[in-house]
Amino acid sequence: MFKRYAYKNIFSRLTEPRRFIQALSGPRQVGKTTLIQQVMKDIGIPGHYVSADAVSAASPVWLQQQWETARIKHKSGRHKKGFILAIDEIQKIPGWSDTVKLLWDQDTGNRTNIKVVLLGSAPLLVQKGLTESLAGRFEMFRIPHWSYSEIKEAFGFSPEQFIYFGGYPGAAGLISDENRWRHYIRDSLIETTISKDIFMMTRVDKPALLRNLFEIGCSYSGQIVSLNKMLGQLHDAGNVTTLSHYLDLLAGAGMIIGLQKYSPKKIAEKASSPKLQVLNTALITAQTDTGFEKTRLDGERWGRL
Template sequence: MNMNKLDPILEKNLRNANPWWQSTALPPIFPFKRWAFAPTLKRLKNGMTPVVALRGPRQVGKSTIAQQIIQQLLMSGVPNNHILHILFEDLPHFTALQQPILDISYWFEQYILGKTFNTVAYEGQKVYLFFDELQNIPHWAPQLKYLVDLNAVRVMITGSSALQIEIGQDSLAGRLSTIEMGTLFLREIAALRGFGDIPSFLPNNGFSQLKQQYFWQELRNFGLQHQKIRQTTFAAFSERGAYPIAHLYAETPWEEMADQLNETIIRRVIQHDSRMGEKHRDEQLLEEVFRLSCRYIGQTPQITLFIDEIKRILNAQIDWQKTLNYLNFLASTLLLRLIEPLELRLKRRTAKLCLC
């Protein structure tokens, strides 16, 4: 039966992107593992939900973690034909498919796996599907819901849009758990730069300890114990930020690195992601809102300050609601965060800005 045939070019691209199907060597994978590697692998293999979503800004290592997990699964004995990986940004031909997630999954089931997903489950094994940068697929959540409701598969998805993942989370209630990974922690910068090892002091989901006095006493001693490494690391963070590439290439002059970050992250969000959803976002206004956000990062700028500055630079009439919509869009791309006041009496104030 040829029920699930794909375009020949798309099929070739899929086979090239999954070299383990032919038992050929994987491309070299960066060995440093970010903090999210272990919890993502644990949830993917044995989590309560069939889908785990790893979301975060562009260029923080989400795709690298997916590749590292695939490598780990293969090394642990998972059969080569039980793993499918798709990076949706790299496959233009999938746009011709009406239901790309379902079409490619069922093609994989028929031509690579050679048996149904559920048959594999009855045999006591698992099939792992990796959908990278899934926010680029229209109506991805209903497709994924249909797939995991009818088939025993384990799925990892990644995305650079918090908004799109949250929309999917509503549709996939009870089927999806989310791990959010931002830029590097200080301890990760220390390890990456070779300054030394600073172990994690607070375990995952360990917030109950914050109510205990002994926690803060031990934290103080922990801070003194690692003071020298922490200060060296913070100096590196202050100089180059926390995007992994800035510390992987620590010898690269900052001016060159800044151009690279601007091109691969900021411009990508403004020129590409801004076209998703709302059809008529003004790129110039979006860029100016982000520039002002960078200027007042860590502060709570007044509304009038934002509006007056934008009007002066763009020589246009811009109201606060539109500016706020653009700030919320930038937050949805995880490029920055809007931190709302905790106190009720301050709720009407502008959110504090935090750059990711």
């Protein structure tokens, strides 16, 4: 089975003496869960994997129960290299960072050798929780979208296929049926990311505006766009500050980023119009009905991918 570049680093960290919480953060469907499961299978250290996505009402109490389960399993085995506790979709648990801090510090004080791995698919929220309550206690692994070299090795994509279909491994097996692939990207990735990783985790006063900003951002990917001009194209847009905030949320979810023009003067850099860049081209092509071959023949459209 193919292993992503981060596999060796995570494997190495978990064989070291217990020092820090290992945090894996990145967009949906980039292989975070598969990655930690591969490591836990190969490493030869007993472990306990749980996901907050698998329970209807994950809570601090549920988190404490899972941690206690790991402690009991560790005490019953006493492996010389410790025990691994991996908690997926950690951002779904209210107040998770304070609970993790309490339990981690208890284990540190009691010299309980449980190595903790936290995984999350809402990078901004995970980062916020780590920095607010767990400063000095964690190391971050940012798991980005798949590169061309990875998708080529795992699925045999050509450069042209990667440009059009992007780098989502879960969708790679569907490219022979473009309509099915398109619906998968729209329903399982775009809609789930916006509704679960943004709307459910962050206060968004104008959800329709954020959706429209995403659609327009995909249309203008690779172009420098003034946020003031975008106000005229968006219904109920409010002001530039709102647009800038929503663009940050989309960037944090691994969808679209606004790249600022480089300037030695920070004020000038912040004041510049951003260059919108979609972080996975599948987010663009899945929203159109133009197929792979037809898009390749359209020089203008192809050049924007």
